[in-house]
Amino acid sequence: MPLTDMPLDELRAYRPELTEPDDFDDFWSGTLGAARAATAAPAEYRPVPGARLTAVEVYDVRFPGWDGQPVAAWLLLPRAPGPLPAVVTYQGYSGGRGLPEEHLLWSAAGYAHLVVDSRGQGHETPDPDPARSPQWVGGFMTRGITSPAEYYYRRLMTDCVRAVDALRAHPAVDADRIVVHGGSQGGGLALATAGLAGDAVAAALVDVPFLCHYRRGADIASAGPYPELVQYLGVHQRVDPARVFGTLGYFDGVHFAPRAHAPALFSVGLMDPVCPPSTVFAAYNRYAGEKDITVWEFGDHAGGRASQAVTQLDWLAGRGLGTRG
Template structure:
């Protein structure tokens, strides 16, 4: 699939009816209430980085089931005033890595929390958060526990992502009214999920998001992670109905419909990992079911000749300027 099968005009109108379980909201209320019964912060300790312009901490917070989830917390050195915070979610197969690997947001003046992906580290970056919950399913994270939404890996990971927002708000010198979420690929899907579950975020920034319009995506690409679901179904043919039901509880389009925060999207039109129409499904549905009289502010940037890498540094610059305009409209730069 070297290029999107849909024209630019068709992408702008692509808003499929994504299956939504009748108990979707109750399912997530119950899941998050169970997690919220435990104090969120478990441990916070300074982390040396050899970077004199930044201060970092190794944070452990209680995620799904009270499981300890690791994160790096980094902010400009010596800053004591409450700072707006950015919670970042990593891509599929990545862990949190080392504390000096992702510095864009703290260098830009934000308090930055980078969440580890439970059980996923080792393919592209290191991490140290296990996923101790086992259930019938396939061998990869996208298929762990996929036969039942209560057992599915993404129920746990999305809960962790919500708890990461709670964790950053519990840290000192954070402006809890100005917390944004950001992510690319799987991280972008998690950011959209959090946007639908946390109603007081300052902003959402998502690029090439995974988890969107998932049934369509599984039929559009053989590449991981969607391809892992297709390969599971190629062997477990009898599990198809259960798989689609499970995925309907974690589809980021359904979360996006409930979102209330301003949103910034990015997509490569030649993306063969997360097909561009699936990102547009989330974008075109964004905020449609949040109960407010007007939809939240949103914009999308399309890179016609790019794939899953999207706009890279060009897009990051757009993200920085857009977030500054949302948080500090009187002082934002343009371009």
């Protein structure tokens, strides 16, 4: 796998001129306000009977997301006295919450761990509100893309913020020590949540993030979801590209980053063909809070793999967000 982008010194200085929607803040305050107002019931936590995991308690969760609709999650609680620091994990593209046995790192390290399903992508959370004119190609990138109000990621990002809202109310969780976490799409969602949830997020772990600097991704990504934009615009020749990228401006990590103030640890693979390094650095370089980035020189879209998790545990401990000491 060759290098896919700029040299590292250029990436560290990369700050493209970008046009932010004038009503970005109003759009999101209205979106989240409506979702919270639509909530009729609190999150439900159902113990999983016959769980094979003896060191953690496993709960099948439904919390209210977009329009109050139920979103599935797993909550894994270590058998330890609380209140516990917590990690909220968002999923990669086309992935759901899977099985609890797939998500043992954070609870083994002593964190409460909420593993959030992605509406329409996982098997447990449907997306009953597709756009009224749902023209899309392949996956989810172009679903409702001609309207910010109807775009798929408006619903998914709202779910992600509401996951933090739900977890803050759990009696076993320290509401002041909630970390958002994810890789690829999950990394982009963690970044968006850090920008939207304010002081409710204590730290963000943003691995090889997708959903950043969409136009650059469309221009140079050779694999993954960004080429869906190219395919869509190639097929729908009468759709103005400015309209498409205008919609995407409401959901771009480069615009959430200046609004995020929690400490953040990013990661990037310099040989990543899915989320080109310049798209990652475009967001990282605009991030407003304390920040650091782990650069994996020979990393592809898997980034640093398990080595990044070790780095994250040490980084959190160094900021008073560990589970020992």
